Amino acid sequence: MLPTESATRSAYAVGIRAEGLTKQYGDKAAVSDLSFSAEPGVITGFLGPNGSGKSTTLRMLLGLVRPTQGKITIGGHHIAELDDPARTIGTLLDARAIHPHRTAQDHLLAFAHAAGLGRERVDEVLEIVGLTDAATRRAGEYSLGMKQRLGIATALLGDPGVLVFDEPLNGLDPEGIRWIRTLMRKMAAEGRTILFSSHLMSEMELTADNLIVIGQGRLIAESTLDEFVRAHTTQGVTVRTASRVELVRALNRAGIKLEETPDSGLLVHGVDSATVGRIAAAEGIALEELTKVRESLEDIFLRLTHDVTDYGSQPA
Ligand SMILES: Nc1ncnc2c1ncn2[C@@H]1O[C@H](COP(=O)(O)OP(=O)(O)OP(=O)(O)O)[C@@H](O)[C@H]1O
Known part of the structure; x- marks a missing residue:
């Protein structure tokens, strides 16, 4: 600012x-x-x-x-x-x-x-x-x-x-x-x-x-804080559907990386909501939730400084 x-x-x-x-x-x-x-x-x-x-x-x-x-x-x-x-x-x-x-x-x-x-x-x-x-x-x-x-x-x-x-x-x-x-x-x-x-x-x-x-x-x-968060937030979306297995298969076929979240949703990396929505629609999969990931300053800070920490704690 x-x-x-x-x-x-x-x-x-x-x-x-x-x-x-x-x-x-x-x-x-x-x-x-x-x-x-x-x-x-x-x-x-x-x-x-x-x-x-x-x-x-x-x-x-x-x-x-x-x-x-x-x-x-x-x-x-x-x-x-x-x-x-x-x-x-x-x-x-x-x-x-x-x-x-x-x-x-x-x-x-x-x-x-x-x-x-x-x-x-x-x-x-x-x-x-x-x-x-x-x-x-x-x-x-x-x-x-x-x-x-x-x-x-x-x-x-x-x-x-x-x-x-x-x-x-x-x-x-x-x-x-x-x-x-x-x-x-x-x-x-x-x-x-x-x-x-x-x-x-x-x-x-x-x-x-x-x-x-x-x-x-x-x-x-x-x-600025805003620029920092915007520049370093990794692209990704969380998605929830009753047809989880089918969606995972479709995303895998498209070469898209994803992981399961603890609350049985999917975290899809490196793509925007529109891409996930298009792939789901092409397969006739109804989505219950499609949300852009917003990383906190803490998430970004920990990721960026991970390799340069002198006295970091070991992962639990
Ligand atoms: N007087 C000193 N003699 C030798 N090394 C020092 C001295 N003061 C600081 N250092 C070293 O310099 C580095 C930076 O230390 P500094 O205390 O500035 O970090 P910091 O970011 O303030 O850390 P913290 O958040 O833990 O206070 C550390 O590796 C520290 O061990």
Whole structure:
């Protein structure tokens, strides 16, 4: 999705750009020649199997890891060159990294102080993330979901134009997940650049406008979510009929691959509904159902990254 005109004109219009980004740990390339961009006004989802290099990429963005080659910049600048980092970029990397004896308020006040921000802003962000009533409790007593909210409050302190959230949905209940989705949408609509990673594909599908997909440190795809799903969905239809044996025979004769589904339907690969309908009609077979297969983002992601998974689980 392209950023809207109002988004690019907004005061926040700063994007993220990786160019030839590479990080080598000894023989191991954690990130290899990675180039992508995340634009203002849209939500960009950052996907990859475990160990594919997402954290290393985000750590290079934040200046915590030095690239072996290439660069990753915010509005064209390395993070160390930013005049006012807190007002430019806000990040949630590990929500558990909070001092357990500090209250949420004190935690935020310390960050606000360091960034030259006033107490009012601390109250505002507590309100935005719904922690006002819990502000004087120690962070050590917080649930993971509350820690995520506190991490997001910290990211929002400087009212930055770029927000980077690594697995922001961890530990959130359905209401919390919906809340964060709405928050990200609102922030993007205001013209901010939102880059977030999640292993929850269904949520990614609901939230992201654009996707960056990596595997073994390399770019697999960069496109809008819609284009990605359209380009990678395999063609196929599910079909149901009382004359199953006859239909299987007819499809086999036509050289069409199919498999039986657990609910006694047939999954026909590589053809469209019209083809299956024509073959059935030619044989005088009545169909009870003929549905185009729609693959989920999760189906596509698992298939595309199957060969590039570092730490994939074995099939059950
Ligand atoms: N400091 C390091 N030293 C050596 N190897 C590292 C280091 N950091 C990361 N790696 C390796 O680089 C690869 C990418 O790791 P990274 O943590 O960036 O992946 P990830 O996509 O964030 O994974 P996950 O989703 O599991 O957090 C992995 O093979 C990892 O073992």
